[in-house]
Amino acid sequence: MTLKKDRFDPHTSFFDLAIVRISFGALSFLALIALSVIIIMSNLKPNFSYEGFNLFLIIFRFPIGLLALLIPVVAVLAANHRSAQTKEQMRLTKKQIKKTQKQIKITTENNAFSNYFKHSEEFEKHIKPRTLEIGITSKNPRKLHRILFPDAKQGVFHISKPTLEKIDADLEIILQASNAFSDSKIMERGTKFLYSIMSSLPTKYNFDNPTINKDIAQEFGTNSANQMIIQAINNFARSIIAALEFDEKSVPTDLLRALSEFNYNTLRHTPLNFKEGVLTFNLRDEVRQIVERYQAEAKMAQTYNQEISASA
Known part of the structure; x- marks a missing residue:
């Protein structure tokens, strides 16, 4: 049997999965058919002694075996479902991490941009009176700021x-x-x-x-x-x-x-x-x-x- 990924939807509970219900139904149906055939085709009489119970297990071991198959089948299906859920959780976690990193990057860039203009504005206030005292005019303090602080837009202010x-x-x-x-x-x-x-x-x-x-x-x-x-x-x-x-x-x-x-x-x-x-x-x-x-x-x-x- 080929198990498709979409049969193990991580957002669906295990017992609501179609493949789980089909597996339960198919094996139970086969066990029921086998049980019916054995009862109809055999001349059985009730015997509630220990011999009767032992004989019951012998006579009906095929349908019982079919029902017993449900245990490993359910285990395999549950393992696949958990694996799909784990992968989905990892995908969501990575997606959230990328989203958080993007938000941090945007916030950092916005802060750096805001800090850059604040730093440039304060520099202009600083340099104009100082140069006037010396006897030189700063024609464009913003350009001078870019020369002295070339990495200011990246948040480097030294x-x-x-x-x-x-x-x-x-x-x-x-x-x-x-x-x-x-x-x-x-x-x-x-x-x-x-x-x-x-x-x-x-x-x-x-x-x-x-x-x-x-x-x-x-x-x-x-x-x-x-x-x-x-x-x-x-x-x-x-x-x-x-x-x-x-x-x-x-x-x-x-x-x-x-x-x-x-x-x-x-x-x-x-x-x-x-x-x-x-x-x-x-x-x-x-x-x-x-x-x-x-x-x-x-x-x-x-x-x-x-x-x-x-x-x-």
């Missing part, structure tokens, strides 16, 4: 190391072009190129620097023009730091801090670097010295903390 590395790479472009400050022969041409960098680079971060974007009144290669360019670099670095401060756990790189703190007016004039009224200097060396000071201060602080811990 400044990543790759983001800081990209900022340092842009600062390195400034340092490379700043070699023009150290050589009076190429200063005019080189500072003009650096000026163009400082006109375009802040735009990448959606900053508008009025100092650098206005028509330059000084000639390139002069102290006043150089000072103006350095001020533009200072303001750009300070604006980036102001944006990074929105992430309380973010720490600006030493290079970024050094460029924000470098002061053109502190440069010493010596016979070697001040000739024909023009001051030359190596911005990379000046920045390196500031970075080395940061590192020395950090090392001293670490040593001090270790000594305090050891004495406690």
Whole structure:
């Protein structure tokens, strides 16, 4: 007998299954037919002694055997029914799990989407007054937010190391072009190129620097023009730091801090670097010295903390 899956509907009770009822009916009917044939074709007389009961079992063992078949048949059918119910329960469980996972995903995406816009809105409130204090305007804080927090839509609201590395790479472009400050022969041409960098680079971060974007009144290669360019670099670095401060756990790189703190007016004039009224200097060396000071201060602080811990 071939047992079809639809004969074991897991949603139907066992004794309501058609195959169970047919099996009961068929075997009972056959047993009844066999019993009737034996009674009709045999010359039987009632005997209620033990011999009569023993003889009854012998005479009617075929119909009794047919009825006895109901036990293994029912067991097989019940096992198949339980198997179908188990499979159905597993299917429903998997379906519910997928549904729950889908709901969790939708909820998570909705929360991330909502948190993203809330984070972007708060960032805009943070950056606008800070940049105005510095003297730079943030033209589109939302675009700056996407640059600093590229994974914010996925719920990542911190400044990543790759983001800081990209900022340092842009600062390195400034340092490379700043070699023009150290050589009076190429200063005019080189500072003009650096000026163009400082006109375009802040735009990448959606900053508008009025100092650098206005028509330059000084000639390139002069102290006043150089000072103006350095001020533009200072303001750009300070604006980036102001944006990074929105992430309380973010720490600006030493290079970024050094460029924000470098002061053109502190440069010493010596016979070697001040000739024909023009001051030359190596911005990379000046920045390196500031970075080395940061590192020395950090090392001293670490040593001090270790000594305090050891004495406690």
